[in-house]
Amino acid sequence: MNFSLTQIPERTQKPRNAGITMVMDKGLSIREAENTAETGAEYIDIIKLGFGTSMVTPRLKDKISVYRNAGIPVYLGGTLFEAFYVRNMLDAYQSLLDDLGLRHLEISDGSIDIPSDEKCELIRRFAKNYKVLSEVGSKDTEKIIPPYKWIEMMNAEIEAGSWKVIAEARESGTVGIFRGSGEVRSGLVEEILTKISQEDIIWEAPKKAQQVWFIKLYGCNVSLGNIAPNEILALEALRIGLRGDSFTFFLDGEHPKPGRKPGDLRI
Amino acid sequence: MNFSLTQIPERTQKPRNAGITMVMDKGLSIREAENTAETGAEYIDIIKLGFGTSMVTPRLKDKISVYRNAGIPVYLGGTLFEAFYVRNMLDAYQSLLDDLGLRHLEISDGSIDIPSDEKCELIRRFAKNYKVLSEVGSKDTEKIIPPYKWIEMMNAEIEAGSWKVIAEARESGTVGIFRGSGEVRSGLVEEILTKISQEDIIWEAPKKAQQVWFIKLYGCNVSLGNIAPNEILALEALRIGLRGDSFTFFLDGEHPKPGRKPGDLRI
Amino acid sequence: MNFSLTQIPERTQKPRNAGITMVMDKGLSIREAENTAETGAEYIDIIKLGFGTSMVTPRLKDKISVYRNAGIPVYLGGTLFEAFYVRNMLDAYQSLLDDLGLRHLEISDGSIDIPSDEKCELIRRFAKNYKVLSEVGSKDTEKIIPPYKWIEMMNAEIEAGSWKVIAEARESGTVGIFRGSGEVRSGLVEEILTKISQEDIIWEAPKKAQQVWFIKLYGCNVSLGNIAPNEILALEALRIGLRGDSFTFFLDGEHPKPGRKPGDLRI
Numbered sequence: 001m002n003f004s005l006t007q008i009p010e011r012t013q014k015p016r017n018a019g020i021t022m023v024m025d026k027g028l029s030i031r032e033a034e035n036t037a038e039t040g041a042e043y044i045d046i047i048k049l050g051f052g053t054s055m056v057t058p059r060l061k062d063k064i065s066v067y068r069n070a071g072i073p074v075y076l077g078g079t080l081f082e083a084f085y086v087r088n089m090l091d092a093y094q095s096l097l098d099d100l101g102l103r104h105l106e107i108s109d110g111s112i113d114i115p116s117d118e119k120c121e122l123i124r125r126f127a128k129n130y131k132v133l134s135e136v137g138s139k140d141t142e143k144i145i146p147p148y149k150w151i152e153m154m155n156a157e158i159e160a161g162s163w164k165v166i167a168e169a170r171e172s173g174t175v176g177i178f179r180g181s182g183e184v185r186s187g188l189v190e191e192i193l194t195k196i197s198q199e200d201i202i203w204e205a206p207k208k209a210q211q212v213w214f215i216k217l218y219g220c221n222v223s224l225g226n227i228a229p230n231e232i233l234a235l236e237a238l239r240i241g242l243r244g245d246s247f248t249f250f251l252d253g254e255h256p257k258p259g260r261k262p263g264d265l266r267i
Numbered sequence: 268m269n270f271s272l273t274q275i276p277e278r279t280q281k282p283r284n285a286g287i288t289m290v291m292d293k294g295l296s297i298r299e300a301e302n303t304a305e306t307g308a309e310y311i312d313i314i315k316l317g318f319g320t321s322m323v324t325p326r327l328k329d330k331i332s333v334y335r336n337a338g339i340p341v342y343l344g345g346t347l348f349e350a351f352y353v354r355n356m357l358d359a360y361q362s363l364l365d366d367l368g369l370r371h372l373e374i375s376d377g378s379i380d381i382p383s384d385e386k387c388e389l390i391r392r393f394a395k396n397y398k399v400l401s402e403v404g405s406k407d408t409e410k411i412i413p414p415y416k417w418i419e420m421m422n423a424e425i426e427a428g429s430w431k432v433i434a435e436a437r438e439s440g441t442v443g444i445f446r447g448s449g450e451v452r453s454g455l456v457e458e459i460l461t462k463i464s465q466e467d468i469i470w471e472a473p474k475k476a477q478q479v480w481f482i483k484l485y486g487c488n489v490s491l492g493n494i495a496p497n498e499i500l501a502l503e504a505l506r507i508g509l510r511g512d513s514f515t516f517f518l519d520g521e522h523p524k525p526g527r528k529p530g531d532l533r534i
Numbered sequence: 535m536n537f538s539l540t541q542i543p544e545r546t547q548k549p550r551n552a553g554i555t556m557v558m559d560k561g562l563s564i565r566e567a568e569n570t571a572e573t574g575a576e577y578i579d580i581i582k583l584g585f586g587t588s589m590v591t592p593r594l595k596d597k598i599s600v601y602r603n604a605g606i607p608v609y610l611g612g613t614l615f616e617a618f619y620v621r622n623m624l625d626a627y628q629s630l631l632d633d634l635g636l637r638h639l640e641i642s643d644g645s646i647d648i649p650s651d652e653k654c655e656l657i658r659r660f661a662k663n664y665k666v667l668s669e670v671g672s673k674d675t676e677k678i679i680p681p682y683k684w685i686e687m688m689n690a691e692i693e694a695g696s697w698k699v700i701a702e703a704r705e706s707g708t709v710g711i712f713r714g715s716g717e718v719r720s721g722l723v724e725e726i727l728t729k730i731s732q733e734d735i736i737w738e739a740p741k742k743a744q745q746v747w748f749i750k751l752y753g754c755n756v757s758l759g760n761i762a763p764n765e766i767l768a769l770e771a772l773r774i775g776l777r778g779d780s781f782t783f784f785l786d787g788e789h790p791k792p793g794r795k796p797g798d799l800r801i
Contacts, residue, residue, distance in 0.1 A: 509586020
């Protein structure tokens with residue numbers, strides 16, 4: 001922090017288990033990756049090379065090194081995992097991870113259906129040697145999964161060895177835990193949290209209004225994903241109440257009276 | 268200018284009193300700040316480090332130096348001012364400005380209510396040692412301020428010593444002088460300009476359609492704010508009639524006849 | 535490609551006649567242009583300096599050199615051509631092209647009306663010494679051109695010597711071949727393609743949903759334009775079926791069954 005202010009909520013520090021910021025790199029150049037690493041070294045907990053961009057990225061290993069040297073682990077988008085899975089090429093996928101020196105992977109079924117038992121079996125297999133982020137939720141806007149099913153799947157995947165479960169929203173923030181308009185399915189999120197621990201979930205929340213909703217309800221140390229590289233400091237300011245949208249969330253409201261009501265929940 | 272064209276409106280030159288472009292940096296890295304300074308040295312009149320991002324920006328002083336060395340003054344977002352104000356820490360805020368070597372500050376009440384008298388008192392206090400940009404308008408979409416009140420506040424703040432008054436719109440361009448849809452409250456703007464000089468106002472106008480509206484009605488040398496760093500040259504081209512949206516604004520319409528009607532007002 | 539996968543459609547290689555990616559630079563700095571060139575050397579076929587930004591770009595010649603050295607030809611936005619045309623300064627325009635060492639130009643009438651005969655005459659004139667990209671379609675949302683007229687114009691312009699015709703959509707993707715909502719005028723596109731060869735057309739398609747539509751129907755080697763510099767690798771992944779939206783387009787659907795139907799057309 002560059003200066004002191006009272007009534008600033010305390011952020012967790014790296015390596016974080018809660019309050020994670022997961023960033024999506026969908027095609028940065030080496031120098032742009034360096035920019036992101038410089039700005040975000042303290043704030044980014046993990047970076048995803050979005051969907052299958054890693055296949056067409058020039059100097060891929062150099063980019064991974066840039067992030068690794070800044071203390072930011074890298075993983076490949078779940079869509080790439082699914083592309084290898086659907087082609088019956090998971091051994092090749094594992095070799096690729098090792099060749100790239102990656103220690104994390106995403107296991108998802110956003111574009112295809114993998115039976116729950118098989119998905120958990122895959123999580124068990126990879127969890128022996130990697131940190132697994134498993135994603136729940138479809139990329140298909142038409143496919144509405146009822147809350148009890150979200151809970152069942154998340155529970156089973158955590159039990160199978162997932163380090164974190166990711167709640168799907170896409171880069172657009174318009175599927176999974178969000179409506180097509182981007183609005184949060186708040187009943188769904190609340191019901192999930194009656195059964196699953198907040199610390200086990202990363203919520204994909206690419207839009208500011210979505211981030212505000214999560215921070216207001218669950219405090220500054222909620223784990224958020226699919227953050228754009230140029231939004232890292234903006235999100236960090238939002239988390240600690242230094243953006244208009246979250247200005248009153250962490251104030252005690254004593255003096256002077258702010259114009260808005262503080263959020264109901266503090267961290 | 269890299270080449271000559273007739274019928275190009277004359278832009279003011281730095282240091283500008285009218286035709287100001289105020290840019291919002293909400294988390295650029297040092298190298299991105301250098302990119303912005305290189306592209307925008309001639310065109311950017313002042314840069315705002317958006318809301319409270321300056322608290323969490325790595326190498327903050329280096330970034331400020333990059334802009335200063337390019338002849339671009341820096342100020343901190345009004346939300347940060349409000350965060351110090353609401354915590355009764357304005358002396359610490361002033362020390363911060365001095366420590367960072369800043370000569371400009373924003374005094375706003377977008378997230379809180381400051382009684383008009385007190386706000387003007389603050390403007391008077393800081394105007395002794397700094398150039399004050401004071402912002403009028405709430406960040407709250409629900410809070411509709413009637414035109415006479417905008418005029419009253421702007422007048423009082425200019426009289427108290429504000430260098431410029433900023434008409435609030437946020438980064439999103441959906442509050443204050445704009446409707447939730449981003450459309451200009453044109454009646455409000457027109458009424459304000461019956462009483463306040465165009466040169467005293469910076470209009471926050473982050474969206475292209477908003478910039479077009481102001482340039483069409485008030486010419487290329489209208490002062491616009493909350494411009495994104497990657498829109499600087501695009502705005503400059505728009506200002507001088509070299510984008511589709513403003514193509515006919517400055518043509519005399521003699522030969523050959525363009526397909527659209529020129530704007531009603533020229534600079 | 536950084537690794538192998540089966541069932542990946544074969545992309546054309548540079549210099550491409552089909553499967554072109556045309557990128558719009560609307561104000562990058564030199565270093566950002568270098569970033570774009572590094573990432574996109576294999577994927578970008580041509581770069582447009584959007585509308586009239588080239589007039590106000592610092593170190594314009596250096597920027598053009600960056601792209602040229604990466605094997606990416608540059609041309610100036612059609613709006614700039616129209617600005618010279620409407621001022622009766624086309625000789626100066628030609629001198630400008632030569633001074634900048636450009637070998638491509640765009641001839642358009644998006645902001646003005648040029649009678650079809652005259653436009654073709656201009657194409658014939660410039661095609662002697664340059665590669666001409668001529669654009670069809672108005673930037674005016676109100677101006678609906680019927681399909682037969684699109685076909686007539688495209689045919690005439692190709693005959694006059696255009697290297698490619700560009701189907702207008704603007705940076706926003708909301709005019710010309712798209713509705714105001716950004717939705718594709720699919721009947722229009724299909725009718726055009728009954729008479730004009732796919733290889734002769736670059737479709738401006740700045741939005742992902744638009745790119746998906748073209749790739750789904752016409753395969754990975756459809757020519758797309760007005761791509762943002764930070765979307766180059768994302769588009770390339772989309773083209774080869776490695777993004778959720780195009781995941782099933784190129785799968786044979788044998789094993790295991792994907793959850794979605796493949797696109798109707800393959801390359």
